[in-house]
Amino acid sequence: MTTDTAVDNTVTGTPDETRLEIRPRYEGSNICTWIGFKHVNYMVEEAVYDHLRKGGHAPGLLYERHGLGVDITDLDTRIRTALHIDDVASARVRRAGSRDGALRLVVEMTVERDGRPVRAVVSKVAVQLRLDPRGHAAQTPPAELGEFVVNRLGPGGRAVPLQDGCEPLEQLTAGRNAFGWAWRMPYFYCHFTERVQMSGYLRQMEEVVDLFLEDRGVSIKTLLDEQDWIPVVPRSRISILDEARMEETLYTVFTVEQVFKRFTCTARMDAYVLRDGMLVPAATGTITHGWAVIENRRDWSLVDFDDRLVNALSGKPGKAVGRGPA
Known part of the structure; x- marks a missing residue:
């Protein structure tokens, strides 16, 4: 897996757009070399977490420092072209605003076919930050992420x-x-x-x-x-x-x-x-x-x-x- 850099950082603390090159996991190649829908969605998830890291909000640090668990709460994925085990997908993640206390993102993946990029996956994703109820000491959540923090x-x-x-x-x-x-x-x-x-x-x-x-x-x-x-x-x-x-x-x-x-x-x-x-x-x-x-x-x-x-x-x-x- 290789990553590119974020295109731009916004005042909300998450990038407007990021890009990532990613391969499917071998586990998802169950029949011939095609990748099943579950593992396509796993690739979408990884692109989302990479997007947060590039904005300075790595999921591990959000939890360890602030007691915030990064949760994908809505995942709507359309597969337009089948992915194969050796494909390298180019994922573009862009902000789509916020709604109902969730950060909204769109993940689009392309894959090369016959020497040209073909759209393979389009996914709409909602992300929330769940406060850990366990009472361990934690720093105050980053102000720019406050609207996405929930108790449940x-x-x-x-x-x-x-x-x-x-x-x-x-x-x-x-x-x-x-x-x-x-x-x-x-x-x-x-x-x-x-x-x-x-x-x-x-x-x-x-x-x-x-x-x-x-x-x-x-x-x-x-x-x-x-x-x-x-x-x-x-x-x-x-x-x-x-x-x-x-x-x-x-x-x-x-x-x-x-x-x-x-x-x-x-x-x-x-x-x-x-x-x-x-x-x-x-x-x-x-x-x-x-x-x-x-x-x-x-x-x-x-x-x-x-x-x-x-x-x-x-x-x-x-x-x-x-x-x-x-």
């Missing part, structure tokens, strides 16, 4: 009471084309000692899609083995609504909302924690899937859904409960 993440969502005699996933999936998954949040999904971070929710979204497809009989391996098909993700979005804590059980519900012209499927992810008999929304998001046929070790092309896939995605309302690997 998220705007909150409408909590609903757990019905008597009902399991959380039974209630959350009843009468819906949905799949439910309960998973204890491990420490490696968290940061700053206690909170699930954005990358943890990205992992939840990736995992719940995989479990849903397996439950419907169209697992990723099944379609790979039988048809050379793979799922592709042109867009994903996750918003943090409240804080989920280390070792709490996260109840994640994946709901298929629309199959559009046998070409794309749009689904919603909603994540809850159970507190004092109330199901509290922790995060929400959407993901758009298409499917593609592998043409060779480098190329693929989008395909129309066949009847088996359409029927699986549009299946009967119900619930399934799974516990997958970390």
Whole structure:
């Protein structure tokens, strides 16, 4: 990974624009050499943290000196061109103002194809600085970042009471084309000692899609083995609504909302924690899937859904409960 310098520093203490050259992590190359949506979003995250460092506000120092945890609270990413494991992406990060107590940034990535730059990724990001509640001595937060400092993440969502005699996933999936998954949040999904971070929710979204497809009989391996098909993700979005804590059980519900012209499927992810008999929304998001046929070790092309896939995605309302690997 190599970085360029910031273009300009503003009076708010963060640059107007920065640039970064970055490679995807090898872990994200799961099928052939293509990079999955989770790891594309990881690249977006790294570009954001680099942007803060170039403005003189390194995330580590913000926490160690001021007790401020840097949190991405909204991440809306469109993938326009597939990234491959050996690509070097050029990321441009620019300020997009502030709103609702969050610093707003736009991350654009280009990659070289046939000797010319091609736009690969566009992402809109919201960042907040969460005060550490643990009471260790800390310096006063930098004045120029004050509007982004919060005591708790998220705007909150409408909590609903757990019905008597009902399991959380039974209630959350009843009468819906949905799949439910309960998973204890491990420490490696968290940061700053206690909170699930954005990358943890990205992992939840990736995992719940995989479990849903397996439950419907169209697992990723099944379609790979039988048809050379793979799922592709042109867009994903996750918003943090409240804080989920280390070792709490996260109840994640994946709901298929629309199959559009046998070409794309749009689904919603909603994540809850159970507190004092109330199901509290922790995060929400959407993901758009298409499917593609592998043409060779480098190329693929989008395909129309066949009847088996359409029927699986549009299946009967119900619930399934799974516990997958970390």
